[in-house]
């Protein structure tokens with residue numbers, strides 16, 4: 001296989017280009033090299049290259065993988081079909097859109113279009129995974145234990161008893177589809193629908209496999225290692241292409257979706273890539289200023305409280321928040337709300353000092369009462 005070029009370079013966009021720019025750039029270039037418009041040699045390859053770059057960079061998950069691990073990261077996780085599957089080519093070419101299906105032929109189509117005939121693909125599966133904020137910060141490796149339908153080992157997924165085979169459906173002659181001619185005032189139409197006899201599979205089972213009762217699949221336990229990228233948030237969804245239920249009779253597998261929940265951390269509130277925390281500081285430290293130690297998601301750091309800080313001040317620790325999902329080298333900030341801690345019970349000495357302080361402050365400053373003045377007074 002030839003070495004692939006950099007996706008960003010192919011589309012002529014910067015590494016941090018926003019989605020709409022990637023789409024606009026792809027649209028412009030793809031229309032130029034679209035095989036229906038450009039018959040020059042090499043245009044078709046160029047068009048495929050552009051489309052692959054767009055399919056990856058327009059998908060957060062695939063783009064994240066590509067940014068971190070390059071082509072290898074994407075190619076290891078996704079088949080060529082999966083790279084295109086789910087990519088949003090919808091409104092890019094207007095009525096040229098349908099050309100994609102014929103152009104990429106057996107690629108499974110775009111926008112999750114399924115083959116209309118043949119055995120149905122395996123179902124998509126869902127796995128709920130709970131992480132701590134620290135896991136979300138660092139990224140995590142998890143071994144998922146799942147029970148999922150796997151191809152039956154006895155019949156190799158055919159559903160037929162050993163030594164027998166499925167026979168071709170007599171109604172559709174193995175095509176899985178049947179045609180009906182209908183006449184109307186506009187002329188005669190041919191309608192195609194799935195064969196009812198074989199449910200579109202084109203074959204019939206005479207002797208079902210004893211192991212799977214002809215289903216072609218059995219439930220099996222599997223361990224699956226997943227890598228959760230740093231920066232995932234509560235509600236993030238990771239798609240593992242081809243890790244869903246097995247299909248029957250050679251149909252493709254479904255996908256596995258990992259739904260991430262991030263357990264709330266008592267120390268922080270999360271707002272995208274930013275974190276919010278609060279710290280209670282007594283009056284003396286607020287007035288005098290002090291550097292205090294405060295915990296962040298990756299260890300303690302010094303926070304400087306400037307002299308004369310008032311309660312309610314929001315201090316910012318730049319780059320001490322969460323990593324961005326697609327660019328883990330970039331981090332949000334940690335905002336710290338400064339609150340006033342008022343001692344509940346005072347020691348004798350504490351009380352003396354407090355009284356002394358009160359008298360001292362009273363001498364140099366009036367208490368901040370707001371005095372109402374009657375406006376009609378003359």
Ligand SMILES: [Zn+2]
Nearest residue numbers: 152155209212
């Ligand atoms: Zn079987």
Ligand SMILES: [Zn+2]
Nearest residue numbers: 169172195198
């Ligand atoms: Zn049939």
